[in-house]
Amino acid sequence: MKLFETGVYLLNGSEIVADGSQADAILAASCGRKIDREEARKQTIAYGILRDHNCSDNMEQLKIKFDKMTSHDITYVGIIQTARASGLEKFPIPYVLTNCHNSLCAVGGTINEDDHMFGLSAARKYGGIYVPPHQAVIHQFAREMLAEAGKMILGSDSHTRYGALGTMAMGEGGPELVKQLLGRTYDIDMPQVVGVYMTGKPAKGVGPQDIALAIIGKVFACGYVKNKVMEFVGPGLANLSVDYRIGIDVMTTETTCLSSIWATDEKTEEFYEIHGRKDAYRKLAPGQIAYYDGMIEIDLSQIKPMIAMPFHPSYTYTIEEVNHNLEDILEQVTKRAQVSLGDRISYSLKDKIRDGRLYVDQGIIAGCAGGGYENITDAADILRGADIGADEFSLSVYPASMPVYMQLIKNGSAASLIEAGAVFKTAFCGPCFGAGDTPANNGFSIRHSTRNFPNREGSKIQDGQISSVALMDARSIAATAANKGLLTAATDIDADFTKPKYFFDRSIYQKRVFDAVGKADPEAELTFGPNIKDWPKMSPLPExxxxxxxxxxxxxxxxxxxxxxxxxxxxxxxxxxxxxxxxxxxxxxxxxxxxxxxxxxxxxxxxxxxxxxxxxxxxxxxxxxxxxxxxxxxxxxxxxxxxxxxxxxxxxxxxxxxxxxxxxxxxxxxxxxxxxxxxxxxxxxxxxxxxxxxxxxxxxxxxxxxxxxxxxxxxxxxxxxxxxxxxxxxxxxxxxxxxxxxxxxxxxxxxxxxxxxxxxxxx
CATH class of the missing domain: 3.20.19.10 (Aconitase, domain 4)
Incomplete structure (x- = not known):
């Protein structure tokens, strides 16, 4: 993987020319004319989408209006309460309220389900879409039902990323969604755009999380893409299914980029057709000569199975490195942990070494990153005929939506995983933020999810508890499960990946999802539970x-x-x-x-x-x-x-x-x-x-x-x-x-x- 130190020009989507003293001559020889950098900036996909959604009179200070919005049950109550206090009358654009975070109604009595009933009543009153608990995680529903090429979506969740479908999406705090609900704009300076130029084809067993972690490990610490748009281009895209692209794309959040966008092709078009929304497709590609403020060049064939060790997605190694240098790497993990944990709690993973190998207590394949159809079918192929054993190690699988779940049942993938000892669960984001599958104290979990910060797995340092998470791809998690908890790369398993075709059953949503877009009922009453409170009074800034x-x-x-x-x-x-x-x-x-x-x-x-x-x-x-x-x-x-x-x-x-x-x-x-x-x-x-x-x-x-x-x-x-x-x-x-x-x-x-x-x- 290479990070260019200068901006670059991309010619015809296939040739990179680094900015510098030789660039003008190379471009002139290729195109027969002098190329203006500022004009070339306008040839990125990102520029075109931002231009189409900008309401200001210039492209330096953008005022963006989004096409659609989405929130989940941790955020939508506060957003609607804030907007209501500010004069909300109806949702001006399609707004989806999903219920995939506070789905388990076991904490605080009725309060989680009270929030859900508030959401349903708000969708009725203001004209929104309400997705009941366990139907879909927020981002999978958006991929299946909301995304459109060339459009923009704003979500109150940081992993709002639908760039692989040609949709520029951004995750922001609730007040930014409030602004859109009240007819205002999302105001930012024109962001820089960094190209991600992909060549080659991933090796068998290498999954999207491996590619994503390799990128995060390269760019996070140096801030290469911080607050910028990542634009994925290059011939390597043709070697990636849309599900695979989605798995990479959702993790761009962990680079601290502002948003992401991908070139679209016939595979993108097929995705929309499978989901009954062929009209949502548009061909998106950079212009003949596009200028990027930076470039990440990746040969996909060189990426190996990766692991992000506790406690950050950028603490990346190849699984091969960990297995070959286990003692040293675990010592590095301990030292890093001490920065955050200090002397409040004793922490080490060295007791996980068994016969020179790293033993894992738990595997999770879940959420917007791991719960995709291909991740789970590939995991099923690896585990078919195997078993995970009866020791500490356990494996849980959370399909990202009920339509995905249904297809996994129909094609036998769910059966293969259950026969191996895995537990199947419904669409739920809990393992991603510490509300599900918390390991035992001192436990070590490997997860195809989005984050592995301290306490994201649910332990409480203030109560003397500590467990930890490493991020891995579903395929290597399955390989580890087949090896009964000993850390194993999927490339070390000889699996036959069957790649069963996906069929989307829209009727699952038609039967359960409440859709009142364009049908607001101002006479409807909001349903308030006793835990739903108004914001306290706040004073203006004093002198x-x-x-x-x-x-x-x-x-x-x-x-x-x-x-x-x-x-x-x-x-x-x-x-x-x-x-x-x-x-x-x-x-x-x-x-x-x-x-x-x-x-x-x-x-x-x-x-x-x-x-x-x-x-x-x-x-x-x-x-x-x-x-x-x-x-x-x-x-x-x-x-x-x-x-x-x-x-x-x-x-x-x-x-x-x-x-x-x-x-x-x-x-x-x-x-x-x-x-x-x-x-x-x-x-x-x-x-x-x-x-x-x-x-x-x-x-x-x-x-x-x-x-x-x-x-x-x-x-x-x-x-x-x-x-x-x-x-x-x-x-x-x-x-x-x-x-x-x-x-x-x-x-x-x-x-x-x-x-x-x-x-x-x-x-």
């Missing part, structure tokens, strides 16, 4: 801010799972106050108590009383500030909390990573950089300032106060540098905070205090 740093995190990357855990907490996503109690609970259990103490001072200000009486230590801070700023009093300040993290926001798109901080009185984050565009957007949409500070020694430490004078005026004027002071032991130490460019609307959202306030004030 000056006093912030207490209540959590300081120096991990290289902080995930949204650490900011607000998944798993059982997902059942409280419809209850902002209850959910906020879990904020940073697995990373910094003291955070919630500290934030709530500081919040007492802000609540006192809002009640026009003395903040120092509500929270005594604020009195001393105010006195120190007044020595330099005598005009400061409770009528011109806001008091709240902030956190520092080196690089927060990797992983899930969940808005609650930001909103929980806001509910607890957070006014800002301070970071060296933000891991994703979507997390920074979530902060802004919840009225929190995304401050940055250069890497190096910090001018403050945990539990210090930070005074930011004139912050409202600075945000209003769009200043990139903001004056601040660290307040420590009665002294003020000046330093600078920075704010990267924001749109006019984003600045106004922060000034108003949050997106809800913004819409109330400006609708």
């Amino acid at each position: 000056n801010l006093i912030l207490k740093l209540v959590s300081e995190i120096h991990d290289p990357v902080t995930t949204t799972d650490e900011l607000i855990p998944s798993g059982e907490t997902s059942s409280y996503r419809s209850n902002p106050l209850k959910l906020a109690e879990f904020a940073l609970s697995r990373r910094d259990p003291a955070y919630v108590g500290r934030a709530k103490e500081v919040q007492k001072a802000q609540k006192a200000i809002e009640a026009d009383s003395c903040p120092g009486k509500a929270f005594a230590e604020v009195h001393e801070i105010m006195q120190a500030i007044k020595e330099k700023f005598p005009e400061i009093n409770r009528h011109v300040i806001g008091i709240g909390s902030t956190i520092f993290a080196v690089k927060p926001g990797d992983g899930s798109a969940r808005e609650q990573a930001a909103s929980c901080q806001k509910v607890l009185g957070g006014w800002a984050n301070i970071a060296n950089e933000y891991a994703t565009k979507r997390y920074r957007s979530n902060l802004i949409n919840w009225g929190m300032i995304p401050f940055t500070i250069p890497a190096g020694d910090l001018p403050f430490k945990n539990l210090d106060y930070i005074f930011v004078p004139g912050v409202r005026e600075a945000i209003k004027e769009g200043k990139s540098r903001v004056e601040a002071y660290a307040v420590h032991e009665g002294h003020l130490t000046p330093f600078s905070l920075y704010v990267d460019a924001m749109t006019d609307d984003e600045r106004q959202i922060i000034l108003d205090g949050c997106l809800i306030n913004y819409y109330r004030a400006h609708r």
Whole structure:
């Protein structure tokens, strides 16, 4: 795999010319004319789709309107509640509400099913589509029923990726979907486009997760595609089925790219025809000469079965490497784990070594990445006639939708897996976010799913539990299962891959899915369970801010799972106050108590009383500030909390990573950089300032106060540098905070205090 250090031109979809001193001559010789780089930029597939969906008067600052949207049962209640508070009357575009996350109604009594009934009533009232639990995971339903070549879909899940079907899709926090529901736009600068040029054909036994992990391992750490669009092209595409392409595409989220798009061909057309939607197909290909801001060149034939070791999808090795260097690699895993776990818990996988081989306790093939038809049929072919044994090792298989499940039953693949000892389960995302198949303490699970962050498998470090996940392809998981839990690459198994044809049964959805698109019933009542609560009142940004740093995190990357855990907490996503109690609970259990103490001072200000009486230590801070700023009093300040993290926001798109901080009185984050565009957007949409500070020694430490004078005026004027002071032991130490460019609307959202306030004030 090669990463080009410069931009490249792609000629006729088949010849790469690196930008540089020789490029003009090569292009002129090939085309007979001089090529303008800016014109060539317009020849990418991505540019054409963005142009077609842009509502602004230029292509540098985009204002995008999407064709369709999709959410699941962890996110849609908050989205609809926010939109309802902001004036929602009906869904202006098709909006699908799936139920694949809080599908198990075993936590918190009725509250998960209460959310489902809210979703059904909202689809009836506002004119949406409701997919009942266990019918399909969010992204499989979108592939089967929503995607269209050349169109754009916005989803409130980070793995909203349908590029393999010619659909540019983006996963964002809920407030971005609210904007679309209220007729507003998705505002971004024109993203750079990075080509992914594929040649060759994957070796037998190498699956889409292997290709995806190889890419992630190459590009994540260096940020090669961060906030960019990945465009898949090249002759190697013809050697990949659409199911295979989908398996690669969904994992592009783990590169931190903004979105993805693939060239389409007759195989794409066949996919749409199989699903009864042939009209959704369009031929998409780059122009004769297209310019890419970077290029990843991959020879598919050189990719070997991969494994992403705990605790990140970018910690990749070939399975062959792990088996040959087991002790050394497990030592590296332990050292990496200590960065996040510290001394809170003892962690090592070395006890998994048996007779010089790595023993695995559990295998899972599931979700939007692993639950596809071809992944499961290939796994069935590997396990046909084998058995997984009666020791600790277990294998669970979750088809991504009921139509996939039905076909696996009809062609015998399900029977082959069950005969081998696997357990078949319904469409459910639980194994992906810690709500299903949690291994035993110290257990080690291999999964064809999307993420392997700490606690994504469901263990709780704060309770002294630890288990871990490695990501692998379904084929190598099946090979490991056939070897009764000893780590095995699929290329080491002599399997006959039968590739049974897929037949899609649309009637399964016709019988169960509620579709009211274009048939909104404004008289219908929303169904509220007792756990569904409105957002609390949020104040506008004050003239000056006093912030207490209540959590300081120096991990290289902080995930949204650490900011607000998944798993059982997902059942409280419809209850902002209850959910906020879990904020940073697995990373910094003291955070919630500290934030709530500081919040007492802000609540006192809002009640026009003395903040120092509500929270005594604020009195001393105010006195120190007044020595330099005598005009400061409770009528011109806001008091709240902030956190520092080196690089927060990797992983899930969940808005609650930001909103929980806001509910607890957070006014800002301070970071060296933000891991994703979507997390920074979530902060802004919840009225929190995304401050940055250069890497190096910090001018403050945990539990210090930070005074930011004139912050409202600075945000209003769009200043990139903001004056601040660290307040420590009665002294003020000046330093600078920075704010990267924001749109006019984003600045106004922060000034108003949050997106809800913004819409109330400006609708």
